[in-house]
Amino acid sequence: MKLAFAEPNINLTKINDVPLAQVTDTLKALSYVKMAGEVTDLSGNLLSNYNGTVSTTIYDKNIERQTLANDGTRLNGELVKLDFSTLGEIIFRGQASVKNGEFEFDFIVPKDVGIPVGVGKVSFYSKDEALESNQAGASIGTVKIGGLNEDAPVDNTGPVISLYMNDENFVSGGITNESPTLLAIMEDENGINTASGVGHDIVAILDGDETNPVVLNDYYQTGVDDYKTGILSYPFRDLEPGLHTLTLKAWDVYNNSAVSEIQFIVYDKDEALVINNVLNYPNPFVNYTEFWFNHNSSDPLDVSIQIFTVSGKLVRTLNGQTATGFNVTSSLSRDIVWDGRDDFGDKIGKGVYIYKLKVHSNLLNKTVEKIEKLVIL
Template sequence: EVLITNPNGGAIALVTTSRLVFSSSNRIINNSYIENLLPVGGSVPTIGEALRLAKNAIPQNANNRKFTLLGDPCTRLAIPKYSIHTVAINGNPPGSYDTLKALSEVTIQAEVRDENDMLLTSFNGIAIPSVFDKVSDLSTRANDPDADIFTYQAQQSLLFKGQSSVNNGQFTFSFIVPKDINYAIGEGKLSYYASPNTGIMDAAGHDQSVIIGGTSVNPIIDNEGPQVDVFMNDASFQFGGLTDANPTLYVKLRDESGLNTVGNGIGHDIIGTLDNNTQAQFVLNDFFKSALDSFTQGEVNYPLNNLEDGRHSIRVRAWDVSNNSGEGYTEFVVVSAPQLAIEHLLNAPNPVMNSTSFLFEFNNPGEAAALEARIEIFNAYGERVQTLVYPLSPLEGYRVAPGELTWDGRDASGAELAKGTYLYRLQIIGSDGRKAEACEKLVLLR
C-alpha cells in the first residue's frame, strides 16, 4: 500500500497478494499475466483486463483468488506505437552485417517505421540506441545456508549507450567497440528507443542478428586516458566553492575513442570517491549520459545527500574503451541551511572601464528567488557613493550568472565617478532577516 500512497514516488499499480502464497504457483500466474499483458501483435489490453485473462487461462491455479490489482484497471502500459529497424551496419544491409570486433569503429543506420512498416518521415526527435554483448550464464548466490544455486541467462553486458538525432525518421550513430568484450563469437543485441520532439507517439525496436566477438585486425590506437572535469551542480562551480548539504555531483568526460561506461572489466567502472573514503565509493555508470550525436563525450549527474558541514573533496576516475584511465578532482564547502554564506566574491572586468558584473557563490541556490542582493560601493574616504539592490533569479548551480548583477560606474545621482580604487560590500538578505556579507575592491578607470 505504501507504494501506491507515497506522494513522492512509488508505483502506478500493483498486482499483489492478499495472503500467503508459494513460489511454484506464483510462477504459473506470473507467466500467464505477462503473456496477456504483453501480447505478440494486436492491441495492448488494460492492466485489469490482462489480469482477468491471466486467471481465466489457468482456472485450477491455487493462487487465483489470492492475487489482486491495486490501481486503476483501465490503465494501459505505455508501449511505443512505432517500430525501429536497423538499416545498415558499416554500410552492409541486414543479412550481411560485419562482425563487431573489439576496438573497431562501427557506424549503424536505423529508421522509424509506422504500423505498415513504412518509413515515418514525419518523425523527428532523439533516439537512444544501446548495444549489448552476448547472453551470459549467471547463477544465484545461495545466500541462505540451505539454498540451491539457480543458473540462468541474461543479456546485460552493455557495450554502448548513446543519443542520436532523428531526422525525417532516420538516424545514424557511431561508436568504438570496447576492449572489455566477451571475445567469443556470438549474437549480440541492438536495442532502440526514440521520443519525438512534439507529441507522445514514441518508437522502439531491437535487432538480435548482430554478431559480436574477436579483435579488430586494425584496432584503434589510444594511449591517453579520458579528460575528467569535476564540478558541483554545473560547470560554473569554482574549486573550493560553497554548496548546501544536498549538492549534485556534475562530471564532464571526454575521450577521442569513447568512454567505457559498461564496467565489464574488473575495476573499469566510473567511480566517485568522497573525502578519500575508498570503503564507500559509488559507481556512476548508470548516471552517465552521452552527448547528443557524439560518442566521445558525455556527463554524469549524481545526487549527494545529507553531507556534513565543512570542507569536502571528491575524486572521479573514468576509463576509455582502450582501458586507459583518467581522473578529476575538486573540493567544496558545505554550509547547510538555514545559515547563509558567500564565497568567491569578485567583479569582472576589473579594472572597470564602462561597466562590470558582480559574481559570487552562495550555499542555498534553491532559495535564491526569495533572497535580495544589496551592493554598497564606497570611495577611498569611506563615503557610500552608490547602493544597488537586485532580486535574485532562481539558480541551477551555486554561482550567480554573469550579467545578472551589473554596475555602470555611476554614483547614486547618475554622475560618472572619478577613477580610483573603490570598496564594495555585498549583502544577501532573506525575507526572514537572515543575511550574509562579503567585501572586495575594484579599480575604476576612465
Template sequence: VSGYITDRAGQRLQNYQGYLFPTVFDKRSNYRTLANDSDSFIADFSVWDAIIFRGKTKVVDGQFSFSFNVPANINYRFGRGRMSFYADDGINDAHGHFQDFIIGGSYTSAAIDDNGPEIRLFLNDTTFVSGGTTNQNPVLLALLRDSSGINITGRIGHDMVAFLNNKTGEPIILNDFFKNNLDDFTQGRIVYPLGNLPAGVNTLTLRAWDTHNNPTQSTIEFYVSHSAILALENLLNYPNPFTQETFFRFSHNMPFTDLDTRIQIFDMSGKLVQEIRTTINSPGFASTPVRWDGKDLQGRLLGNGVYIYRLLVTTPEGHQSTKSQRLVVIR
C-alpha cells in the same frame, strides 16, 4: 549503425522528427539461482546486462545513424549481441531491438591510444571552481571527453567510480549515470546527486577509463557550509577598473533560493553614492551578474576614483551575510 522508424505495418514514418536513445549490449551473461528457499531449486538463466554503449542521436525524416567504439574489455567469446532502441518526438514514442549481429574477438589494427579521458569536475553547474563553497546536498557534474570513447562496461575493475574524502572502501559507482552527448560518442557527462556531506573541507575524486582501458582520475575540493548558514565567497566586479559599466558577481551556498541582494557603493569619505537592490535565484553556486552603469543615486556619472562596495544578502528565513570589495572608475 543506421536505421529508421516505422509504423506497425513496417512503413517508414517520413515525418518523424525526434531523438533516438540506443543501448548496445555485449553477449548474454549467464547466472544460476541460489535456491535459498526450502521449496526452490537451482536454475540457470541468462540476461542482457553488459552495456557497452549508451547514446543519443537525432531522428530526421524517420531515419537515424550513430557510431561508437567497442571497448577493449568485452567478452572476447563470439556470440550474439543486442541493441535496444527508444525514440521520442515529443508526442509519439517508439521502441524496438536488433540482435542480428555477432560481437567478440579483437581488432588488431586499431589506432594506438595511450591517453585516458579528460575529466572536468563541477558542483551543480560549470561555474563552480575547485575550492569553492557549497551546501550539504550538491549535484556532482562531471564532463568527460576521449577520442576513443568512454568505457561504461565496468568489467575487470574498470568502473566509472568516485570517492569522497579518499574513502576508497566506499566507492560510488557511476556507470549508469554517464550519458553521451548528442551524436557524439567521444564525450558526455555524469550528473549525480550528493547528499548529507559533512561540514568543512571535502574532496571528491573521479576515476574513469576510455575504451582502450586507459584510466584517468581528477579531484575537486570544496567547502561545505550547511544551508542554515549563508556563506558568501569570491565577490568581484568585472571589468575593474571600468569606464561605462561593470557587473558584480559572487558565489554562495544556497542554489534555487530567492536571495534578497543589496550592493551599496560608497566613496572614500564613506558617503553612500548608489544602492542596487535585486533578487537572485541561481541553479548553481555562482550568482547571476548584477549590472551597474556607474551612475550615482541622482543619475549622474561618478567621477574617477576608488570606491568601496558592500554586498548584503538575505535569505527568505532572514539569515544575512555581507562582504566588501573595492572598484575603480576611470573615465
C-alpha cells in the same frame, strides 16, 4: 495507473553503411562503428514526419550466471543453484538526432568487450516532442560482438573531466544543499568506457572512503550525435553538513584513465546565513562585469552592491535578488551585472574601485557583508 508504454517500432537498418541483411562485420574491440536506423509505424512504414532524439544502448554478449543459493533451499541434500542468463555489459550508451524518421550514430567499441565472438543486443528509445510520441525497438540476434581490431590507432591520453555540483555554474569549494547532484562533463577523442572491464569503471570516491566507491557507468550518456563528449549526472542524498571532497576516475575506451577532484560545503540548515567565494568576473574589465558569490540559502536573498572610489566616494548602487531553490540553481549567484557606469549613467574612469556586497535573508532576518576590489581598464 497504467504504465506509459512506448509504441513500436525502431529498427536498426545498417552497420558501417551496409544493409543489415548483408552485414558480416563484427564489432571488434577498438573498431570504429557506424549504425543507422529508422522509426516506423506498426506496418513497418517509415515515419517521415518524425523528428526527435533516439537513445541507443548496446549490450555485449549475454552473461551466464548462477544463483547464490543464499536462501538455503536444498534438494536431495544439495543446495539448489539455478543457471540463468543476463544482458552483457553496456558497451555504448548514446544519443542521436532523428530527422524525417531516420538516424545514424557512430562510436569506438571499448577494449574491454568480451573477446569471444557472440551476439549482442541493440536497444532503442526515441521521443518526438512535437508529435508527443515515444517509440521503442531493439535488434536482437543480428549484431556480432567480439575480437580485437589489430589496426586500431594508438591512443595514450586519458579523458578530460570537469566536475560540478548541481549545475555548471558551481565553483569548487562552494556551498550546496544536503542532496546535491554530481555533474561530470567528459571528453575523449575515442569516447568514454562504460563496459565495466576489471578496474575500469567510472568511480566516485567521497571523502577518501575507498571501501565504498560509487560506480557510475550507468549514469553516463554521450552527447547528441557526438560519441566523443558526454555527461554524467548522479544524485547524492542526505550528506552531512560540512566540507566534502569528491574524486572521480574515468577511463576511455582504450583504458587510459584520468582523475578529477572537487570540493563542496554542504550547508547546515540550522546555521546562520553564510556567503563565500565573492568575486567579480571578468576582473579587470572594460565594458561589463558579473558579481559572483556562493551562499547557503534555499530561499531568495536580497542583494545590494555598493561601488566606491578608493577615497570612499559612492559611485554606484546595484540591487537584485538570488534565484529560489537548489533545484533551480546551485548556490552560486551571478545575477548582478555592472556596465561600469555611475548612478547618473556616465562612464566612470579607469582605475581601482572598492565594492561592498550586502546579502540579506528575510527568512532569517540576517545580513552578511563582504568587501572586495575591482579594476576598470
